[in-house]
Amino acid sequence: EAQVTQNPRYLITVTGKKLTVTCSQNMNHEYMSWYRQDPGLGLRQIYYSMNVEVTDKGDVPEGYKVSRKEKRNFPLILESPSPNQTSLYFCASSLAGSYEQYFGPGTRLTVT
Amino acid sequence: AQKVTQAQTEISVVEKEDVTLDCVYETRDTTYYLFWYKQPPSGELVFLIRRNSFDEQNEISGRYSWNFQKSTSSFNFTITASQVVDSAVYFCALSEAGGTNTGNQFYFGTGTSLTVIP
Numbered sequence: 001e002a003q004v005t006q007n008p009r010y011l012i013t014v015t016g017k018k019l020t021v022t023c024s025q026n027m028n029h030e031y032m033s034w035y036r037q038d039p040g041l042g043l044r045q046i047y048y049s050m051n052v053e054v055t056d057k058g059d060v061p062e063g064y065k066v067s068r069k070e071k072r073n074f075p076l077i078l079e080s081p082s083p084n085q086t087s088l089y090f091c092a093s094s095l096a097g098s099y100e101q102y103f104g105p106g107t108r109l110t111v112t
Numbered sequence: 113a114q115k116v117t118q119a120q121t122e123i124s125v126v127e128k129e130d131v132t133l134d135c136v137y138e139t140r141d142t143t144y145y146l147f148w149y150k151q152p153p154s155g156e157l158v159f160l161i162r163r164n165s166f167d168e169q170n171e172i173s174g175r176y177s178w179n180f181q182k183s184t185s186s187f188n189f190t191i192t193a194s195q196v197v198d199s200a201v202y203f204c205a206l207s208e209a210g211g212t213n214t215g216n217q218f219y220f221g222t223g224t225s226l227t228v229i230p
Contacts, residue, residue: 030215031215031216033218035218035220040222041222042118042203042220042221042222042223043157043203043205043220044220045217045218045219045220048215048216048217048218049215050215054215056215056217058217058218059217059219088155090157092157096215098162099145099147099162099207099216099218100147100159100162101159101218102159103156103157105155105156106155106156
């Protein structure tokens with residue numbers, strides 16, 4: 001089944017404790033992206049990647065890192081999480097040029 | 113400035129009524145894409161439609177139709193004969209080309225929450 005998977009689905013952590021949210025797709029998509037969803041703000045793009053080792057900042061990259069070492073994986077790294085990073089995070093992927101993004105199920109992160 | 117504006121935060125309609133969700137966008141690019149996504153109460157995001165900037169033809173898919181007007185920078189979404197299953201948050205999005213190798217950046221609106229009352 002074609003899908004985008006994210007792990008973990010739920011995470012509660014404390015300020016400053018490094019964490020990684022994994023994202024993997026099995027559709028051989030070139031484009032991958034991370035978003036955060038907050039009430040009243042819609043979805044905001046954090047980072048995106050067109051290919052292996054090619055990444056770029058979205059609208060809200062501060063406090064986040066990404067890497068694209070393999071085509072199928074695009075982990076989101078929070079080196080020192082803060083409470084304002086409490087949010088619902090979505091990973092997405094699409095074929096290059098299509099941009100019809102397939103979204104993962106979301107990861108709900110709470111930073112206390 | 114917001115690149116995608118969905119001025120309607122919440123809309124309620126009675127089943128079988130028609131409803132239009134508004135989307136206004138802002139871009140200086142000549143090539144761009146517009147999208148609508150649906151987020152039902154279960155939380156997943158479902159792709160509904162993509163439109164590129166060179167194709168202003170309106171599109172109809174069953175009870176759904178989209179009206180793209182470059183002159184007013186709008187990409188409105190109409191649901192005809194609404195059903196309870198249409199209750200969801202609907203997002204409009206704009207994609208602009210980034211650098212030559214970095215792919216497109218996406219901008220989503222803040223969403224319109226539609227409630228269809230039986």
